[in-house]
Amino acid sequence: MAEPKENEFLDDIAEAEAEEFAQSLDELADEAVELDELRAERDDYKDKFMRALADAENSRKRGEKARRDAEQYGGSKLARDMLPVYDNMKRAVETITDEQREASAALIEGIELTMRGLLGTFNKHGIEVIAPEVGDKFDPQVHEAMFEAPVPGTKSGEIIQVSAEGFMLHDRLLRPAQVGVSSNPG
Numbered sequence: 001m002a003e004p005k006e007n008e009f010l011d012d013i014a015e016a017e018a019e020e021f022a023q024s025l026d027e028l029a030d031e032a033v034e035l036d037e038l039r040a041e042r043d044d045y046k047d048k049f050m051r052a053l054a055d056a057e058n059s060r061k062r063g064e065k066a067r068r069d070a071e072q073y074g075g076s077k078l079a080r081d082m083l084p085v086y087d088n089m090k091r092a093v094e095t096i097t098d099e100q101r102e103a104s105a106a107l108i109e110g111i112e113l114t115m116r117g118l119l120g121t122f123n124k125h126g127i128e129v130i131a132p133e134v135g136d137k138f139d140p141q142v143h144e145a146m147f148e149a150p151v152p153g154t155k156s157g158e159i160i161q162v163s164a165e166g167f168m169l170h171d172r173l174l175r176p177a178q179v180g181v182s183s184n185p186g
Contacts, residue, residue, distance in 0.1 A: 072170050089115045130166035130177045144176035154182035
């Protein structure tokens with residue numbers, strides 16, 4: 001008769017182990033859910049980190065470009081303001097007669113040296129003169145048409161007069177060359 005108690009005892013142990021096993025499974029399921037949540041959170045932080053890293057790199061590149069642009073083009077306003085000085089000096093040098101050269105050689109030499117110095121400073125800072133000549137083809141990228149006129153012996157789009165030279169600052173146009181253009185039909 002001791003057998004039924006022994007069976008009950010074994011049943012109780014089995015039931016307790018089953019409950020313990022079920023509880024362990026529940027804990028494992030909870031831990032798996034928690035692990036999935038942690039992985040999702042980790043992935044979210046990794047994504048945010050990678051975006052922040054990319055933003056920082058883009059900001060660094062933008063800052064570097066802004067620094068280079070400021071270095072290259074920061075003086076463009078001053079350069080533009082100096083162009084009329086160049087124009088006036090060039091006109092002055094071009095109007096000097098031989099008699100004036102003989103009478104005021106030292107003064108004229110000083111003016112010419114100043115003109116060369118101005119051009120040297122322009123070169124040093126990346127300012128190049130755009131000097132079109134009569135007969136060149138009109139280029140709207142670097143020339144500004146001040147007028148059009150039909151001139152015999154020319155083709156349409158040819159430069160027929162240069163009013164003012166243009167200037168480039170590195171790869172940017174400071175001032176287009178001002179020209180007259182032929183309007184003869186082709």
